[in-house]
Amino acid sequence: MPGNRAVVYLGPGEVEVQSMEYPELVLPDGPGVHPDNAGRKCEHGVILKVLATNICGSDQHMVRGRTEAPEGLTLGHEITGEVVEKGRDVEFIQVGDLVSVPFNVACGRCRNCKERHTDVCLHVNPEKPGGAYGYVGMGGWRGGQADYVMVPYADFNLLRFPDRDQAMEKLLDLTMLSDIFPTGYHGVVSAGVTVGSTVYIAGAGPVGLAAAHSAQLLGAAAVIVGDLNEERLVQARSFGCETVDVSKGDIKEQIHEILGVPEVDCAVDCVGFEARGHGAGSVEEAPATVLNSIMDVARAGGSLGIPGLYVTGDPGAVDEEAKEGTLKIRFGLGWSKSQSMVTGQCPAMKYHRELMMAILNEKADIARAVNATVLGLEDAPAGYKDFDRGAARKFVLDPHGVLKDKRVDTEATLRA
Structure with a gap:
């Protein structure tokens, strides 16, 4: 199996990139995982190679110590990636697809999901309605500021980009579809x-x-x-x-x-x-x-x-x-x-397809509007600190170097 790195919350003001196990099609026990969710089988899920994952203001609330997030929580709910493995029950999503992951974890089966309220899914979090990746009190789903991540209910949750080459060209805009663009x-x-x-x-x-x-x-x-x-x-x-x-x-x-x-x-x-x-x-x-x-x-x-x-x-x-x-x-x-x-939380799936089409057809320039700034995954701690001081940037982490030509001079950017 390939190696896996992830951004982990260590306590107020501190995050660290750590090595951890490659994901499987199961929700493992760990910091922030509700006991009733630990060990949950996810043959309806996929493993993604993360191509872009963003630092969000909601992450920053946790990192400042302003929530009840446990130490050791893997961060990251804004995820764009390539499918590298799929579960037995995945029918329509295929290995090799490039996809956007709504930050809401949703089953697609409950009353709320069927009524397009995927922000308050009734089946993914035993504690309360609604689930999310890498976030306190949201079921314990492992965060995606990592090299690889598991996404459940893949056929329902994932938004597949229609053309691979076009998606790679527009990746810096398309990575905003997981949260920030639909939320705004x-x-x-x-x-x-x-x-x-x-x-x-x-x-x-x-x-x-x-x-x-x-x-x-x-x-x-x-x-x-x-x-x-x-x-x-x-x-x-x-x-x-x-x-x-x-x-x-x-x-x-x-x-x-x-x-x-x-x-x-x-x-x-x-x-x-x-x-x-x-x-x-x-x-x-x-x-x-x-x-x-x-x-x-x-x-x-x-x-x-x-x-x-x-x-x-x-x-x-x-x-x-x-x-x-x-x-x-x-x-x-x-x-x-x-x-x-x-x-309440944005039901990202309600909007992400139309916003994707706006991006792909040159009607939306969201990366420019939010001043998207690319860093390597290893630079996440510095990005968090700069974001905390109020930098006018949206930090995009690039775990595998697919945005390498768009990366900034980290030291000069974070010092500016």
């Missing part, structure tokens, strides 16, 4: 973005940038991105977004300067539970800030998309209530404005 798209679709909409995107991290690009694809008239980080705001402006610095005054006043009115049609939270306060001099964490701000800036009768992550267990939260996900949101404000909101 889900946020703006949930907020009702359409032709002519004015949109406020809270957060200029990779998901916020993906949401902004998605709003442009849907025909938004104006896309305004807000953040505290000027480097990330520069990236948003690089592909045509307006921006507001939420540390420099009232958001509504800044929106008024851009649009002539102090409100937008639609608003999206791409920040989540580690949000900080807004306004001059405000640097303290205030987890309900973004939720309250999007209710404030969205028009009466408008909709809110909330793909930003919120958790029920945060040991580093600012108070006891926030540690269990209880936040002081101004629900009365949203109610009085008759606003609707959509929360």
